[in-house]
Amino acid sequence: MDDDDLRESLLDLFEEAPCGYIFTRPDGTFTRANGTFLDWSGYSREDLLNGKRFQDLLTVPGKIFYENQFFPLLRMQGFVREVAFDIAGKEGEKLPVLVNSVLKTAEDGQPTMIASALFLASDRRAYEQEILHAQQEAEQLSAIVRLSADAITRCSAVGLMETWNAGTRDMFRFGEHEIRGMHLRHLLPSIDDEEWRRMLGALASGEAVRFEAVGRRADGSSIDVSVGLAPHVGPLGELTAMSAIMRDITESKEIQRLQNEFLAMISHELGTPLTAIRGHAQLMLRRGVYAQAQLETIVSATDQLGRLIEDLLLASRLEADRFDLRPAELDLVGVVRATVDNIAGASGRTIHLEAPDERVPVWGDRLRLGQVFTNLLSNAVKYSAAGTDITVRITDSDLEARVAVIDRGVGIPAEDIPHLFSRFYRVASAREGAQGVGLGLYIADRLIHAHGGRLMVASEVGSGSTFTVSLPRQRDVTSDSEGGVPL
Ligand code: ADP
Numbered sequence: 001m002d003d004d005d006l007r008e009s010l011l012d013l014f015e016e017a018p019c020g021y022i023f024t025r026p027d028g029t030f031t032r033a034n035g036t037f038l039d040w041s042g043y044s045r046e047d048l049l050n051g052k053r054f055q056d057l058l059t060v061p062g063k064i065f066y067e068n069q070f071f072p073l074l075r076m077q078g079f080v081r082e083v084a085f086d087i088a089g090k091e092g093e094k095l096p097v098l099v100n101s102v103l104k105t106a107e108d109g110q111p112t113m114i115a116s117a118l119f120l121a122s123d124r125r126a127y128e129q130e131i132l133h134a135q136q137e138a139e140q141l142s143a144i145v146r147l148s149a150d151a152i153t154r155c156s157a158v159g160l161m162e163t164w165n166a167g168t169r170d171m172f173r174f175g176e177h178e179i180r181g182m183h184l185r186h187l188l189p190s191i192d193d194e195e196w197r198r199m200l201g202a203l204a205s206g207e208a209v210r211f212e213a214v215g216r217r218a219d220g221s222s223i224d225v226s227v228g229l230a231p232h233v234g235p236l237g238e239l240t241a242m243s244a245i246m247r248d249i250t251e252s253k254e255i256q257r258l259q260n261e262f263l264a265m266i267s268h269e270l271g272t273p274l275t276a277i278r279g280h281a282q283l284m285l286r287r288g289v290y291a292q293a294q295l296e297t298i299v300s301a302t303d304q305l306g307r308l309i310e311d312l313l314l315a316s317r318l319e320a321d322r323f324d325l326r327p328a329e330l331d332l333v334g335v336v337r338a339t340v341d342n343i344a345g346a347s348g349r350t351i352h353l354e355a356p357d358e359r360v361p362v363w364g365d366r367l368r369l370g371q372v373f374t375n376l377l378s379n380a381v382k383y384s385a386a387g388t389d390i391t392v393r394i395t396d397s398d399l400e401a402r403v404a405v406i407d408r409g410v411g412i413p414a415e416d417i418p419h420l421f422s423r424f425y426r427v428a429s430a431r432e433g434a435q436g437v438g439l440g441l442y443i444a445d446r447l448i449h450a451h452g453g454r455l456m457v458a459s460e461v462g463s464g465s466t467f468t469v470s471l472p473r474q475r476d477v478t479s480d481s482e483g484g485v486p487l
Contacts, residue, residue, distance in 0.1 A: 020118035028053030042090035273301035375440035384409025
């Protein structure tokens with residue numbers, strides 16, 4: 001190959017190289033650009049060689065970077081490698097490139113020319129974006145695992161713990177160094193050998209396993225957990241590791257327990273009067289006689305059933321806030337006196353009523369207030385021995401009217417008092433003795449609140465209890481034209 005041929009082929013190589021080559025003066029004006037660069041940018045050779053500068057092809061931040069960083073660096077070290085720029089093509093399209101430049105200088109050290117090779121970086125940028133995305137995703141996932149209250153661990157194929165999150169430590173209360181290498185079954189001792197073998201079998205065949213278990217904490221205490229085991233499978237389909245996610249289900253277990261307890265109680269409360277009704281009715285049938293006493297028992301058992309069902313319905317409406325009050329101005333003394341007479345008559349107990357001589361007008365729903373005092377007075381009767389005093393005291397001030405129901409009964413332990421107004425709550429000692437489902441005080445409290453008032457309790461075991469209703473004297477409850485107020 002002679003010199004001309006060599007020159008020719010070098011020129012071809014320059015023109016069609018897989019990268020852009022450009023030569024610029026120190027001020028950036030183009031003196032030469034190869035075909036590849038012209039192709040990429042869409043500019044013709046004339047476009048560029050008519051005084052255009054390399055900086056003119058850059059975005060504004062790119063231009064600033066070129067003048068303040070790129071060129072000074074180039075002057076200082078004579079070369080710059082792999083600097084990313086976005087070049088604007090002729091049609092305005094963006095071309096991400098990596099620029100490698102060398103600075104040629106004259107003998108006196110003055111810069112004469114910049115020779116640059118440019119590589120298209122679109123693929124690389126996309127790839128970098130993907131990596132960045134994947135990295136962000138991984139970080140987010142690891143934050144989820146780190147912050148999760150669930151215990152999340154990775155175990156070896158035989159179940160030895162290798163990695164775990166803070167949730168694992170908090171749930172089982174083991175120290176960091178105690179967990180490493182601990183067997184999962186140490187945390188979940190309720191899994192027996194047979195079960196564990198079955199689980200390993202399922203995991204080995206690629207199946208996830210879910211179950212509930214009793215976990216054991218470092219201090220030996222128990223915790224109800226739901227467990228999910230997932231297999232990590234190697235390239236040959238073999239089990240290489242497993243991940244375990246354990247969630248504290250103490251609360252839902254407790255709800256389940258309460259539900260069962262509630263069902264048992266409700267069945268018992270409904271069953272008792274029903275048995276009485278059935279028994280007495282059958283007796284009359286068998287004997288073929290109409291018996292006054294038995295019919296009275298049937299009527300009273302039916303009333304008891306009716307009241308229970310009404311209370312259950314009212315409680316669920318109060319709970320769902322779907323309930324109407326029908327308030328009007330009424331005399332509190334009158335409402336209380338009627339209830340006292342009623343309960344005294346039904347129970348045969350003496351109830352002392354201490355009330356002001358004049359009317360005590362309040363704004364309220366006669367039926368619902370009557371129900372509140374009935375519940376409080378029935379409790380006073382139910383939870384005090386026959387023959388002990390029951391007093392109802394009405395007092396009145398500018399701001400409020402108060403009704404205190406005072407008994408000398410069994411009293412209530414201090415630790416039960418904060419829960420008394422919760423639905424279905426009953427003091428343990430009361431459960432065996434008196435009938436009831438634990439709705440009376442809940443209903444009373446909600447109804448008094450609906451009237452803008454308060455229900456308070458003071459009690460001492462063995463001495464008796466005082467339940468006090470306070471109602472505002474102002475018209476706190478508003479009424480619409482129909483007289484009903486959705487609460
Ligand atoms: P119930 O009487 O149906 O159990 P309540 O909601 O009326 O339900 O009362 C809740 C619990 O509060 C009762 O189980 C009882 O233990 C206690 N209690 C209520 N009133 C009295 C009272 N006057 N004296 C002692 N304990 C009471």
